Structure formats: structure tokens, C-alpha cells
Amino acid sequence: MAAFSTADLVDELGDAVQSVSLQFQNIGGHPRFSGPIRTVRCHRDNALLKAILSTPGDGAVLVVDGGGSLESALVGDLIAALGVEHGWAGIIVNGVIRDRVAIGGLPIGVKALGSNPRKSSKTGAGEADVVVSFGGATFRPGATVWSDEDGILTDGEV
Numbered sequence: 001m002a003a004f005s006t007a008d009l010v011d012e013l014g015d016a017v018q019s020v021s022l023q024f025q026n027i028g029g030h031p032r033f034s035g036p037i038r039t040v041r042c043h044r045d046n047a048l049l050k051a052i053l054s055t056p057g058d059g060a061v062l063v064v065d066g067g068g069s070l071e072s073a074l075v076g077d078l079i080a081a082l083g084v085e086h087g088w089a090g091i092i093v094n095g096v097i098r099d100r101v102a103i104g105g106l107p108i109g110v111k112a113l114g115s116n117p118r119k120s121s122k123t124g125a126g127e128a129d130v131v132v133s134f135g136g137a138t139f140r141p142g143a144t145v146w147s148d149e150d151g152i153l154t155d156g157e158v
């Protein structure tokens with residue numbers, strides 16, 4: 001992937017990009033990642049996102065809107081490793097993850113609000129490839145997301 005910085009991109013593109021105001025933690029082994037957006041919306045249940053990360057990612061970033069819940073982890077090291085295996089560039093979780101040390105050693109971008117060792121349920125509840133919004137930004141499937149140490153940007157309108 002070509003080197004980029006979100007600060008340079010937002011200087012260059014101005015209002016053509018949205019910047020996420022939530023203070024995400026950079027947890028994955030790739031602090032800088034970008035790609036086309038795929039999405040999941042779910043609440044304390046991670047079977048759907050696990051199934052999606054088990055299909056070819058082709059360099060996409062899975063944006064998971066967990067509603068900001070800090071109560072249970074939506075991604076752990078095994079699920080993150082599925083993303084690596086299937087060619088995903090990154091996973092952004094509006095929620096929490098677990099196994100943060102192991103995930104830090106994986107060659108994938110993972111951002112989340114924090115961590116909680118409690119696991120989520122696995123019923124498959126949720127929606128895939130829908131428009132999701134958090135932190136003042138709207139993520140549309142097929143739009144682009146850029147993420148680095150400074151923050152997260154996406155193109156398209158709020």
C-alpha cells in the first residue's frame with residue numbers, strides 16, 4: 001500500500017473527507033491501513049463479522065458498528081487472524097476487542113475503543129453491508145477509509 005498520512009490527506013482533500021472524532025486505539029500490527037469499506041452492524045454478537053472475515057477481503061476494511069458497547073469483545077486474536085488469512089487490510093470496531101497483545105503481533109490494522117476480556121454471543125444477529133455512522137462520520141460500503149496513528153477518514157458525505 002502506498003504510504004499516506006491522514007493529516008496530509010485531510011489538508012489536501014478538506015471537506016471531501018470526514019474525520020472521526022472518537023478516540024480509537026490503534027491495536028493491530030499495522031497502524032496504517034486503508035481500503036474499500038465493508039460494514040457490519042451488531043450488538044454484543046460477533047458471529048456475523050466472523051463469517052464475513054472468513055470470506056475473501058481483497059484488501060477491504062471491515063467497519064464494525066458495535067454501537068460503542070464496551071461490555072463484550074467483538075474481535076479476538078482468532079477472528080483477527082481470520083482477517084489476515086483472508087486478505088483483509090483492517091478492522092475498525094466501534095466497540096471493544098480482546099487479546100490485544102496477540103492482535104498487536106498480527107499483520108493487519110485493528111482499531112477499537114478499547115478492550116474487555118468478556119466474549120460476545122454468537123447468534124449471528126446483525127446486518128452486513130449497511131451504511132453505519134459513528135464519531136461524526138458515515139461509512140458507506142464501497143467508499144474508502146484511511147486509518148493511521150492520527151485518526152480515521154472516509155470519503156463521501158455525512
Ligand SMILES: O=C([O-])CC(=O)C(=O)O
Nearest residue numbers: 075076077078079119120
Ligand atoms: O471468539 C470470540 O468471541 C473472539 C475471540 O476470542 C477470538 O477471536 O479469539
